[in-house]
Amino acid sequence: MxxxxxxxxxxxxxxxxxxxxxxxxxxxxxxxxxxxxxxxxxARCWREMPFIEKPWCQRLGTPFAYDVGEETWSPAAIASPPAFDRLRTVTHYDGPARSLVLALKFSRRRELALAMGRWMSRAGNEFLDKDCLVVPVPLHRYRLWTRRFNQAADLAKVVASHCGGRFEPELLKRTRRTRQQVGLSANDRQQNVRSAFTVSRKGVEMVQGRHVVLIDDVLTTGATVTACSKTLLSGGAASVDVLTFSYADPSKGAADDWLNA
Ligand SMILES: [Zn+2]
Known part of the structure; x- marks a missing residue:
């Protein structure tokens, strides 16, 4: 290598x-x-980096237009509470952030994970600590074989090194290949990833009663991280928080929506 x-x-x-x-x-x-x-x-990319900043929904991390208090939930979180406790994302999927995601994933510029993971560590500082298990959203082994690395695992490794938590890339497994998510409705996306994940045999004992921080590069509808969170919780995890680098709003027709497949 x-x-x-x-x-x-x-x-x-x-x-x-x-x-x-x-x-x-x-x-x-x-x-x-x-x-x-x-x-x-x-300087220009720094100015154009679409960082997501407070105030945000305590649960989903979605930004509010004005400050409504620390513990406030957004209407979306109240209407449909997520399986995970909290979700934090560094940037919107746009401009230099989009360039970084694409370069890491497709140009194999794996050194970018160092900076991206550092920003993620800051975004997740409310729930990252040395006792958490830092777990990447897994690729199916066929896709891992064709791409040769899991960009979420590279980010998770950096996040774990910053907070002192345990990097556990093999705790979750993707047991079946899912269709690409492009063009699917939110409901179809949920169906598509349902039962796609399982806690690995070696992860069963490890996850009991633990706080897990789930890591991915891009968040779209949240169907993937929701399916992973449910798997971890039903497998015995005490709690799950989610940390992603970028949020691609599907309602804005994110051209690279399939990235999260
Ligand atoms: Zn630049």
Whole structure:
């Protein structure tokens, strides 16, 4: 396996790292603009990064137009309480955030997970701690074989390293291949992912009574994280919170909706 720049830097020692820093180009993570330090965005991408900010629904993390108090739930959360406790997302799926998601997933720029996971750690700071199990939404083994890595697992690993929780990429399994989610209604999406997940044999004992933080790169209708949360809770988890990098609003016709399949 080819070592990533960060891995090289981790093992190179101070002198080697200095040399590599000198040799590697310093480019914005999301575009090709030169920047002053590695692992950062240029000023324009930073300005255009569509961060989701407080005030938000305590449960779903969806932003409110004005501050209505810390513990307030949105009408959507009241009407249909989710299976998980809280959901937090770093950005809307747009602009530089969309570029990062696509580059991580399809251009195999796995080093991007370092910055994306760092932002996710901040977004999830209310529920991340050293006692949680950090669990990525799994790919079906066929898709893992064709793509060769699970971008959600890369993000989960970084999140776990920041909070001190246990990274558990094999706790959940996707037991059947689901149809691509593109073009499906919210109801059909739920049907599509129902029974698609199970707690792995080695995860059964591990999950009992534990607080799980479920990680994914993109959230659309929430059907996938809901199905995973239900599986974890029925498998014995005490609670589940969800942390994703980006939210693609399906009502706005997110062109890359299928990303979350
Ligand atoms: Zn840029």
């Amino acid at each position: 080819q070592a990533r720049p960060r891995e090289i830097l981790d093992t190179a020692g101070a002198a080697g790292a200095g040399l590599l820093n000198f040799l590697l180009p310093m480019r914005c993570l999301a575009c090709d603009e030169r920047v002053g330090s590695k692992g950062s965005l240029c």
